[in-house]
Amino acid sequence: MSLTVVGSVAFDALETPFGKRDKILGGAATHFGLSASFFTQVNAVGVVGGDFGDEEWAVFKRHNINTDDIQIVPDGKTFFWKGRYEYDMNVAHTLDTQLNVFETFAPKLSENSKSAKFLFLANILPALQKQVRQQVPDAEFVALDTMNLWLEIMKDDVIETIKMVDCIIINDAEARQLTEEPNLHKAAKKIMDYGLRAVVIKRGEYGATLFTKDGYFAVPAYPLESVFDPTGAGDTFAGGFMGYLAAHKEVTDATLRRAMVYGSVMASFNVEKFGTERVDALDYPEINERFKAFKTMTHFDDIPFERATTA
Amino acid sequence: MSLTVVGSVAFDALETPFGKRDKILGGAATHFGLSASFFTQVNAVGVVGGDFGDEEWAVFKRHNINTDDIQIVPDGKTFFWKGRYEYDMNVAHTLDTQLNVFETFAPKLSENSKSAKFLFLANILPALQKQVRQQVPDAEFVALDTMNLWLEIMKDDVIETIKMVDCIIINDAEARQLTEEPNLHKAAKKIMDYGLRAVVIKRGEYGATLFTKDGYFAVPAYPLESVFDPTGAGDTFAGGFMGYLAAHKEVTDATLRRAMVYGSVMASFNVEKFGTERVDALDYPEINERFKAFKTMTHFDDIPFERATTA
Numbered sequence: 364m365s366l367t368v369v370g371s372v373a374f375d376a377l378e379t380p381f382g383k384r385d386k387i388l389g390g391a392a393t394h395f396g397l398s399a400s401f402f403t404q405v406n407a408v409g410v411v412g413g414d415f416g417d418e419e420w421a422v423f424k425r426h427n428i429n430t431d432d433i434q435i436v437p438d439g440k441t442f443f444w445k446g447r448y449e450y451d452m453n454v455a456h457t458l459d460t461q462l463n464v465f466e467t468f469a470p471k472l473s474e475n476s477k478s479a480k481f482l483f484l485a486n487i488l489p490a491l492q493k494q495v496r497q498q499v500p501d502a503e504f505v506a507l508d509t510m511n512l513w514l515e516i517m518k519d520d521v522i523e524t525i526k527m528v529d530c531i532i533i534n535d536a537e538a539r540q541l542t543e544e545p546n547l548h549k550a551a552k553k554i555m556d557y558g559l560r561a562v563v564i565k566r567g568e569y570g571a572t573l574f575t576k577d578g579y580f581a582v583p584a585y586p587l588e589s590v591f592d593p594t595g596a597g598d599t600f601a602g603g604f605m606g607y608l609a610a611h612k613e614v615t616d617a618t619l620r621r622a623m624v625y626g627s628v629m630a631s632f633n634v635e636k637f638g639t640e641r642v643d644a645l646d647y648p649e650i651n652e653r654f655k656a657f658k659t660m661t662h663f664d665d666i667p668f669e670r671a672t673t674a
Numbered sequence: 675m676s677l678t679v680v681g682s683v684a685f686d687a688l689e690t691p692f693g694k695r696d697k698i699l700g701g702a703a704t705h706f707g708l709s710a711s712f713f714t715q716v717n718a719v720g721v722v723g724g725d726f727g728d729e730e731w732a733v734f735k736r737h738n739i740n741t742d743d744i745q746i747v748p749d750g751k752t753f754f755w756k757g758r759y760e761y762d763m764n765v766a767h768t769l770d771t772q773l774n775v776f777e778t779f780a781p782k783l784s785e786n787s788k789s790a791k792f793l794f795l796a797n798i799l800p801a802l803q804k805q806v807r808q809q810v811p812d813a814e815f816v817a818l819d820t821m822n823l824w825l826e827i828m829k830d831d832v833i834e835t836i837k838m839v840d841c842i843i844i845n846d847a848e849a850r851q852l853t854e855e856p857n858l859h860k861a862a863k864k865i866m867d868y869g870l871r872a873v874v875i876k877r878g879e880y881g882a883t884l885f886t887k888d889g890y891f892a893v894p895a896y897p898l899e900s901v902f903d904p905t906g907a908g909d910t911f912a913g914g915f916m917g918y919l920a921a922h923k924e925v926t927d928a929t930l931r932r933a934m935v936y937g938s939v940m941a942s943f944n945v946e947k948f949g950t951e952r953v954d955a956l957d958y959p960e961i962n963e964r965f966k967a968f969k970t971m972t973h974f975d976d977i978p979f980e981r982a983t984t985a
Contacts, residue, residue, distance in 0.1 A: 402979065450856050545761050547879075548897045568858075569880040570894070579971050581894035583881070586859045607979065620974040651978040658976045660890050663931040665969045667962040668713065668918065 364503075365404045366609040367476045368395045369495045370485025370598070371465055372409040372433060375638060376445035379452070379592050387638040388419050390442065391485035391508070394595035397642050398602025398629040399483075400426035401650060403609040406476040408432040408495070410468045412439040422643055432476050439464035452590045452634075453567050472498045481609040483601060484528070486510045489520035496527045504614050506530035506563075506605055508597070514540045522557065530561040532601045538564050547572070548579075561619060563604065563626075565597050573623050580620050583661065585631035585653065592637045596630045599642060603629030628653045675814075676715045677920040678787045679706045680806045681796025681909075682776055683720040683744060686949060687756040690763070690903050698949040699730050701753065702796035702819070705906030708953050709913025709940040710794075711737035712961060714920040717787040719743040719806070721779045723750040733954055743787050750775035763901045763945075764878050783809045792920040794912060795839070797821045800831035807838045815925050817841035817874075817916060819908070825851045833868065841872040843912045849875050858883070859890075872930060874915065874937075876908055884934050891931050894972065896942035896964065903948045907941045910953060914940030939964045 375389030396407045406429040411419075415435065423430045442465035445458040470491060482499050484492040484507035492507055499505070505528040513521050514537060521541070525531055531554060535547055544550040551562045551574040562574040568590075570583040604626035611618045628650055635641045686700030707718045717740040722730075726746065734741045753776035756769040781802060793810050795803040795818035803818055810816070816839040824832050825848060832852070836842055842865060846858055855861040862873045862885040873885040879901075881894040915937035922929045939961055946952045 402981065546899055546901075548899045552899075566880070569877070570892075572894070572897075579897050580974070581881075581897075581971055582974075583883070583892035583894065586883075586890050586892075588857055588859045588863075590857075610979070610981070617975055621977065624974055625979065647979070647981070654978060655976070658974070660892055661972050663891070663893075663935055663969070664928055665966070666932065667965060668921070668936065668958070670713065670921070670958070 364480040364609050365406060365478070366399055366481040366483065366605055367406040367408060367472070367479035367499065368392050368399065368483045368485060368602075369408040369470050369492070370395065370483075370487055371442050372407070372411050372415070373442040373444055373465075374414075375594060376443070376459070377592055377594055377637060378447040380448070380450055381589070381591050382637070384637050388422055389444065389595060389638055391595075391598045393422075393639060394598035394633065394642075395483060395485055395602035395605075396428045397422070397426055397639055398599040398633070399606030399609070400428050401629070401645065401647070402603070402606030402625070403481075405429065405606070406432060406479060408470050408472055408476055410434040410436060410464050412441040412464045413437040415441050422639060425643070429475065432471065432473050434471070436464040446594065448593065452593045455594070470495050480504070481605055482506075483605050484508070484524075485598060485601075489513055489517060489524045493524045493527060496524070504529050504608060506532050506601065508532050508601060509537065511537060511540060525554070525557045525559070528559070530559060530563065532563040532565065532597075532604065534565045534567070534597065538562075560614070563623070565600060567593075571600065571623055571627060573619060575616060575619065578616055580623060582623050582627050582657065585627060585657065586660070587631060587634065590634045593634050594638065596633050599633035600626040600630040603627070624654060624657050625650075627657060675791040675920050676717060676789070677710055677792040677794065677916055678717040678719060678783070678790035678810065679703050679710065679794045679796060679913075680719040680781050680803070681706065681794075681798055682753050683718070683722050683726070684753040684755055684776075685725075686905060687754070687770070688903055688905055688948060689758040691759070691761055692900070692902050693948070695948050699733055700755065700906060700949055702906075702909045704733075704950060705909035705944065705953075706794060706796055706913035706916075707739045708733070708737055708950055709910040709944070710917030710920070711739050712940070712956065712958070713914070713917030713936070714792075716740065716917070717743060717790060719781050719783055719787055721745040721747060721775050723752040723775045724748040726752050733950060736954070740786065743782065743784050745782065747775040757905065759904065763904045766905070781806050791815070792916055793817075794916050795819070795835075796909060796912075800824055800828060800835045804831075804835045804838060807835070815840050815919060817843050817912070819843050819912060820848065822848060822851060836865070836868045836870070839870070841870060841874065843874040843876065843915065845876045845878070845908065849873075871925070874934070876911060882911065882934055882938060884930060886927060886930065889927055891934060893934050893938050893968065896938060896968065897971070898942060898945065901945045904945050905949065907944050910944035911937040911941040914938070935965060935968050936961075938968060
């Protein structure tokens with residue numbers, strides 16, 4: 364089933380201890396869409412400026428992403444973010460943010476995008492997320508991301524929007540900030556109480572956890588010896604997660620769990636090179652090989668201890 | 675097979691946001707021994723003062739721990755540690771440390787303790803760990819713990835001792851400090867190069883990871899809504915890990931993985947009450963029920979994604 368994503372399409376300038384790029388394709392909808400495209404058909408909704416070139420469009424085309432709803436403002440400039448990472452890749456230092464055409468972004472969904480059964484509201488203004496949610500009334504499974512800034516200045520709006528979706532995909536600091544609850548498990552329960560089916564909490568190098576009504580699932584991060592560029596890892600995770608779900612008839616506990624693993628698989632590739640470079644070049648055997656690696660690194664035999672028979 | 679542990683036996687004074695205790699049984703050998711005693715026969719090697727009373731000895735007796743090698747210094751006082759935890763339970767604030775009889779601790783192993791096939795060198799001076807290791811030449815599997823202080827002031831001694839054992843069980847900060855390598859996976863590889871069979875890295879609320887020559891295994895922490903007192907969690911983990919291994923004929927990749935889970939199970943109980951209170955009162959059905967919970971919370975079906983057949 365098709366999947367619509369609404370979010371930023373951007374140019375990023377990045378500095379990491381391993382190198383730098385002055386202007387590469389980025390943005391939440393980009394990373395999400397690319398990742399999800401390996402699993403299902405993706406419609407991207409966003410806005411770019413006249414500086415968005417053939418090379419950038421080609422990335423979307425290569426992955427069969429429908430870009431009809433990416434508005435082009437010919438005399439505007441594409442959203443630009445400049446960031447630096449130190450050796451501690453968990454922390455991004457923002458050097459520059461130019462919203463440009465993104466500042467007045469008013470998502471318009473075509474009939475095609477509106478008919479999607481799966482919808483991801485990437486991190487944009489809560490009011491815009493809400494407006495998009497209302498344009499896709501028949502969606503079967505809707506997830507959203509948010510950010511610390513909205514939680515700081517308009518938490519009520521964020522909560523109102525959360526109540527209109529099925530799933531939230533945020534990081535641990537955001538979960539704590541949203542609920543003012545330091546314990547992650549209590550925080551997740553509080554968020555579930557907004558009426559969600561699933562709460563996904565991303566924990567960077569420590570993996571990710573899924574809370575549902577009856578269950579708890581934890582998946583570690585893939586053991587990478589070097590993280591090259593973490594930009595977009597969270598959106599790439601969400602893309603793998605939502606894309607995998609959209610590829611299946613029903614959202615069940617079992618598909619949610621495998622979606623968590625495929626999300627982790629995609630995120631682990633994303634950080635291996637700058638920007639979209641690695642995911643852009645992925646193939647299915649690589650993806651499934653890493654899925655298998657996740658199984659291997661988490662498996663243990665379900666043999667309860669019996670003192671009498673051992674010793 | 676029997677298991678010998680050398681380490682501190684102590685009184686702790688603890689303050690957490692949930693309550694306080696002025697003088698309760700603690701120490702690495704205590705927490706380790708109690709935890710391991712559910713899986714195998716344990717010999718404890720340590721030293722206490724004349725203030726160590728019937729109530730304390732009774733805890734060891736209840737779990738059939740051999741205390742013949744716990745020396746008693748009648749006119750001395752038992753090692754005393756006072757600590758406080760804030761809501762962030764990952765950080766212990768030491769308020770007072772009185773080494774007392776522990777300051778001149780010279781471990782003496784009886785023939786019984788020396789004949790153990792499994793040996794755990796809890797966090798004591800590296801030179802003492804080395805000396806104990808040499809007293810148990812026929813041990814089949816020896817593990818050690820250490821601490822930031824020794825890594826700071828006598829790293830060479832720590833490394834020399836590591837080279838004499840099969841396994842190290844430390845936390846992530848210690849692994850980074852030991853190797854001066856921020857990436858945990860690179861750090862683990864560097865430690866493996868000292869000739870170890872296994873490197874176990876404890877990550878508190880994020881679980882624990884096992885590195886072996888050919889494999890990597892990660893287990894999350896049990897999702898606790900409240901951590902009451904984290905004191906001794908690491909030693910309780912090590913006790914479950916080593917005790918489980920000692921209960922089996924051979925140390926294999928499969929038993930190491932299950933040992934990681936049983937270590938995590940025991941640690942998850944330890945933090946639910948003050949000091950040894952919870953583990954002291956455990957029974958096998960509880961232990962195996964939580965083991966099963968770890969299986970449930972990490973399991974996913976090993977079904978590779980095939981785009982053609984889904985959609």
